[in-house]
Amino acid sequence: xxxxxxxxxxxxxxxxxxxxxxxxxxxxxxxxxxxxxxxxxxxxxxxxxxxxxxxxxxxxxxxxxxxxxxxxxxxxxxxxxxxxxxxxxxxxxxxxxxxxxxxxxxxxxxxxxxxxxxxxxxxxxxxxxxxxxxxxxxxxxxxxxxxxxxxxxxxxxxxxxxxxxxxxxxxxxxxxxxxxxxxxxxxxxxxxxxxxxxxxxxxxxxxxxxxxxxxxxxxxxxxxxxxxxxxxxxxxxxxxxxxxxxxxxxxxxxxxxxxxxxxxxxxxxxxxxxxxxxxxxxxxxxxxxxxxxxxxxxxxxxxxxxxxxxxxxxxxxxxxxxxxxxxxxxxxxxxxxxxxxxxxxxxxxxxxxxxxxxxxxxxxxxxxxxxxxxxxxxxxxxxxxxxxxxxxxxxxxxxxxxxxxxxxxxxxxxxxxxxxxxxxxxxxxxxxxxxxxxxxxxxxxxxxxxxxxxxxxxxxxxxxxxxxxxxxxxxxxxxx
Amino acid sequence: xxxxxxxxxxxxxxxxxxxxxxxxxxxxxxxxxxxxxxxxxxxxxxxxxxxxxxxxxxxxxxxxxxxxxxxxxxxxxxxxxxxxxxxxxxxxxxxxxxxxxxxxxxxxxxxxxxxxxxxxxxxxxxxxxxxxxxxxxxxxxxxxxxxxxxxxxxxxxxxxxxxxxxxxxxxxxxxxxxxxxxxxxxxxxxxxxxxxxxxxxxxxxxxxxxxxxxxxxxxxxxxxxxxxxxxxxxxxxxxxxxxxxxxxxxxxxxxxxxxxxxxxxxxxxxxxxxxxxxxxxxxxxxxxxxxxxxxxxxxxxxxxxxxxxxxxxxxxxxxxxxxxxxxxxxxxxxxxxxxxxxxxxxxxxxxxxxxxxxxxxxxxxxxxxxxxxxxxxxxxxxxxxxxxxxxxxxxxxxxxxxxxxxxxxxxxxxxxxxxxxxxxxxxxxxxxxxxxxxxxxxxxxxxxxxxxxxxxxxxxxxxxxxxxxxxxxxxxxxxx
Numbered sequence: 022x023x024x025x026x027x028x029x030x031x032x033x034x035x036x037x038x039x040x041x042x043x044x045x046x047x048x049x050x051x052x053x054x055x056x057x058x059x060x061x062x063x064x065x066x067x068x069x070x071x072x073x074x075x076x077x078x079x080x081x082x083x084x085x086x087x088x089x090x091x092x093x094x095x096x097x098x099x100x101x102x103x104x105x106x107x108x109x110x111x112x113x114x115x116x117x118x119x120x121x122x123x124x125x126x127x128x129x130x131x132x133x134x135x136x137x138x139x140x141x142x143x144x145x146x147x148x149x150x151x152x153x154x155x156x157x158x159x160x161x162x163x164x165x166x167x168x169x170x171x172x173x174x175x176x177x178x179x180x181x182x183x184x185x186x187x188x189x190x191x192x193x194x195x196x197x198x199x200x201x202x203x204x205x206x207x208x209x210x211x212x213x214x215x216x217x218x219x220x221x222x223x224x225x226x227x228x229x230x231x232x233x234x235x236x237x238x239x240x241x242x243x244x245x246x247x248x249x250x251x252x253x254x255x256x257x258x259x260x261x262x263x264x265x266x267x268x269x270x271x272x273x274x275x276x277x278x279x280x281x282x283x284x285x286x287x288x289x290x291x292x293x294x295x296x297x298x299x300x301x302x303x304x305x306x307x308x309x310x311x312x313x314x315x316x317x318x319x320x321x322x323x324x325x326x327x328x329x330x331x332x333x334x335x336x337x338x339x340x341x342x343x344x345x346x347x348x349x350x351x352x353x354x355x356x357x358x359x360x361x362x363x364x365x366x367x368x369x370x371x372x373x374x375x376x377x378x379x380x381x382x383x384x385x386x387x388x389x390x391x392x393x394x395x396x397x398x399x400x401x402x403x404x405x406x407x408x409x410x411x412x413x414x415x416x417x418x419x420x421x422x423x424x425x426x427x428x429x430x431x432x433x434x435x436x437x438x439x440x441x442x443x444x445x446x447x448x449x450x451x452x453x454x455x456x457x458x459x460x461x462x463x464x465x466x467x468x469x470x471x472x473x474x475x476x477x478x479x480x481x482x483x484x485x486x487x488x489x490x491x492x493x494x495x496x497x498x499x500x501x
Numbered sequence: 502x503x504x505x506x507x508x509x510x511x512x513x514x515x516x517x518x519x520x521x522x523x524x525x526x527x528x529x530x531x532x533x534x535x536x537x538x539x540x541x542x543x544x545x546x547x548x549x550x551x552x553x554x555x556x557x558x559x560x561x562x563x564x565x566x567x568x569x570x571x572x573x574x575x576x577x578x579x580x581x582x583x584x585x586x587x588x589x590x591x592x593x594x595x596x597x598x599x600x601x602x603x604x605x606x607x608x609x610x611x612x613x614x615x616x617x618x619x620x621x622x623x624x625x626x627x628x629x630x631x632x633x634x635x636x637x638x639x640x641x642x643x644x645x646x647x648x649x650x651x652x653x654x655x656x657x658x659x660x661x662x663x664x665x666x667x668x669x670x671x672x673x674x675x676x677x678x679x680x681x682x683x684x685x686x687x688x689x690x691x692x693x694x695x696x697x698x699x700x701x702x703x704x705x706x707x708x709x710x711x712x713x714x715x716x717x718x719x720x721x722x723x724x725x726x727x728x729x730x731x732x733x734x735x736x737x738x739x740x741x742x743x744x745x746x747x748x749x750x751x752x753x754x755x756x757x758x759x760x761x762x763x764x765x766x767x768x769x770x771x772x773x774x775x776x777x778x779x780x781x782x783x784x785x786x787x788x789x790x791x792x793x794x795x796x797x798x799x800x801x802x803x804x805x806x807x808x809x810x811x812x813x814x815x816x817x818x819x820x821x822x823x824x825x826x827x828x829x830x831x832x833x834x835x836x837x838x839x840x841x842x843x844x845x846x847x848x849x850x851x852x853x854x855x856x857x858x859x860x861x862x863x864x865x866x867x868x869x870x871x872x873x874x875x876x877x878x879x880x881x882x883x884x885x886x887x888x889x890x891x892x893x894x895x896x897x898x899x900x901x902x903x904x905x906x907x908x909x910x911x912x913x914x915x916x917x918x919x920x921x922x923x924x925x926x927x928x929x930x931x932x933x934x935x936x937x938x939x940x941x942x943x944x945x946x947x948x949x950x951x952x953x954x955x956x957x958x959x960x961x962x963x964x965x966x967x968x969x970x971x972x973x974x975x976x977x978x979x980x981x
Contacts, residue, residue, distance in 0.1 A: 234716075
């Protein structure tokens with residue numbers, strides 16, 4: 022508020038009498054005393070943050086995406102609708118370029134599914150098949166149960182697994198704010214439980230949902246089959262039922278379950294698309310700063326947090342810069358990725374299709390940590406020096422965003438869709454959110470708009486707009 | 502630990518030389534210097550609390566009740582099973598009397614039920630019919646929706662309700678630890694929403710679930726129809742969908758729902774039972790202290806918190822006193838009520854059947870606030886002086902239980918099943934629990950054992966055993 026950014030300051034005395042140099046100096050800011058990022062951008066950033074905090078499109082866009090379209094798994098008609106919607110909305114905002122690029126994606130179809138307990142007493146058990154799982158034979162799989170708490174226990178009791186349904190009752194450790202530390206430990210069972218159980222001759226695997234808080238809420242998510250073992254069906258059950266099955270087993274009760282799943286994967290990939298929109302750079306339009314989230318979701322809930330929040334943050338950030346008539350030197354490109362949840366085909370295809378311009382990418386930003394309050398930026402770069410320099414520069418930029426939060430920059434994970442481009446050499450940035458309650462609703466029916474704090478979402482828009490603007494406008498490429 | 506209770510102290514010098522008086526003095530404790538309750542019972546209470554904290558039956562009993570039997574609505578085979586189970590378990594503990602008394606109860610049957618949104622887009626909406634609701638005609642009710650946030654708004658927009666499904670989107674205020682303050686405000690819509698909507702010609706009423714935390718969790722519960730208006734079907738939807746419908750309406754979208762409910766109430770009451778077990782008093786066996794919880798639950802989840810916790814606390818408290826061979830002067834009577842959730846027929850019938858001995862009831866205790874940590878005792882009595890005196894005495898007794906928590910006594914609600922006996926003149930006591938998370942799972946599929954903290958449950962057992970023991974043993978009737 023008290024310093025003015027140099028873009029609107031009179032040029033320095035040194036260039037006042039050199040009209041030929043003046044133009045060059047103004048455009049490249051080659052003043053004798055190089056300005057700090059703070060001196061250069063404080064006013065712009067404050068203007069962006071204040072404007073976004075006063076008004077932005079994120080919540081209205083999120084309502085359209087989640088309430089009117091809902092969940093949107095790769096290959097589903099809903100994802101096609103969401104792609105068309107995003108194109109319409111970005112065109113309506115008047116951006117310089119709006120389009121889609123075709124991406125071939127896996128199409129996994131859930132179909133009807135159920136888990137019934139037959140013994141010791143009949144009851145229905147809430148469940149969600151895991152993405153990528155095969156289905157059961159018609160009529161389902163009826164088998165006795167072995168509950169284990171870990172891969173190690175399965176190894177020890179391997180002989181008891183043959184012919185059974187193995188239940189993995191691994192409890193996710195309590196996550197922390199930044200990264201859901203417990204997720205990594207627990208998700209191994211979701212991803213690899215079926216393979217591990219199949220090695221011991223199990224007929225199916227059920228996995229305790231990856232969460233620390235449950236109200237009988239099954240959590241779906243991706244899984245994979247290792248080579249060389251039978252592909253057996255696998256689903257998530259609630260933490261409540263995983264614990265109940267463990268209690269029944271520990272009390273010596275024999276448990277029989279029947280698992281029915283119609284799940285199947287289409288034999289060939291189907292067409293989907295990344296959505297792209299650009300605010301073209303005023304000086305170096307061929308240099309690119311990507312801002313992004315993923316448009317696909319699992320086929321439950323409405324994908325408000327995962328990753329509707331990232332999608333509308335990127336859209337609203339570009340819209341805000343457009344409305345402010347702030348055109349940076351380089352191009353800011355919104356990418357709304359397809360197929361993050363079960364393949365990352367959107368990120369991989371982008372890397373291929375844009376191979377010839379990757380060298381002109383300056384940075385890519387992704388928000389895929391929900392819409393808890395912004396807490397900082399994770400920075401990745403293949404070159405350590407570049408990463409350190411980027412952390413330093415980004416820290417300075419984020420210091421200007423303090424009206425939107427206390428936001429450090431640190432070495433950390435960027436985002437699943439941009440990470441394939443790590444070896445392209447530019448800087449990858451993960452816009453991080455407070456994840457304290459992220460895994461409560463992750464991949465569940467409860468991932469809905471009411472979980473999104475409008476103020477936190479607004480601050481994400483403000484930060485993404487400000488950071489991408491400065492990175493797209495600053496003299497040097499970030500990290501250099 | 503440092504004072505000894507008088508029961509094992511030598512009698513005072515004043516009675517040492519009066520053998521005839523000695524016996525009377527010992528039995529009635531008519532020593533010249535009346536002992537305080539603390540002096541008299543500190544050692545006994547500490548012994549009870551320590552023994553219960555070292556070992557008690559509550560969690561094993563709760564596993565049998567919840568895992569092996571599950572939910573148990575009035576008139577259901579599961580409630581019959583639970584009654585038989587409780588009798589078996591109390592008999593196995595060797596109590597002086599164990600039996601049942603027949604209670605005729607309402608039998609409400611849920612049947613198949615669903616809410617489907619037809620417009621603006623087709624989707625299934627999680628729901629639970631409300632206990633006591635009528636069903637829909639075959640084929641369901643298909644109608645446009647009017648969302649209101651309150652009875653007042655319904656009054657203002659009454660003309661828009663005709664022929665519609667009215668959705669009450671009243672958000673439960675955040676509850677506090679002691680009494681779930683927001684529950685009273687919100688439950689009016691669950692109980693009376695259908696009646697209010699019917700007055701305006703609505704065809705059905707949907708009510709936002711009474712909770713402050715939801716993961717797409719519908720909460721059932723009782724409702725009632727006022728005289729003179731059409732009985733229309735009514736169900737709870739999740740807070741998520743209530744908010745979504747409100748958002749859609751505020752964006753001008755027309756909403757059409759189809760409600761299907763097979764719900765019906767049996768034309769005549771059916772037999773159920775209160776379960777009763779007694780530790781007979783050694784001196785005044787006809788004077789009664791009731792300790793209690795309710796055995797019935799809604800027909801979802803497993804009723805672990807509501808009110809399995811109260812049931813096993815009362816059972817385990819009596820078992821603990823039996824094991825300690827502590828027989829108070831008066832009788833301690835466990836009553837496991839039937840039909841708390843939809844009729845209170847258990848409490849009302851008890852009052853009728855035991856009319857001739859109500860004058861000899863000294864106190865009745867109920868735990869029906871879940872199994873959060875014990876936080877104190879609510880005291881009710883028709884006579885204000887009696888209530889004040891009871892609060893004072895109970896405060897002293899609870900002070901002896903400090904190893905189980907910091908437990909004040911205060912004027913407050915006792916319990917739904919014992920409250921019909923308020924006009925019988927004796928003291929009613931509600932054993933209160935921390936309700937911070939009570940309404941998260943209240944009347945839902947998520948009311949399961951994993952939500953029960955074994956340590957808190959143990960402390961409830963310790964407190965109920967100690968308090969009932971002292972009240973059953975102390976010279977005066979509590980409140981006198």
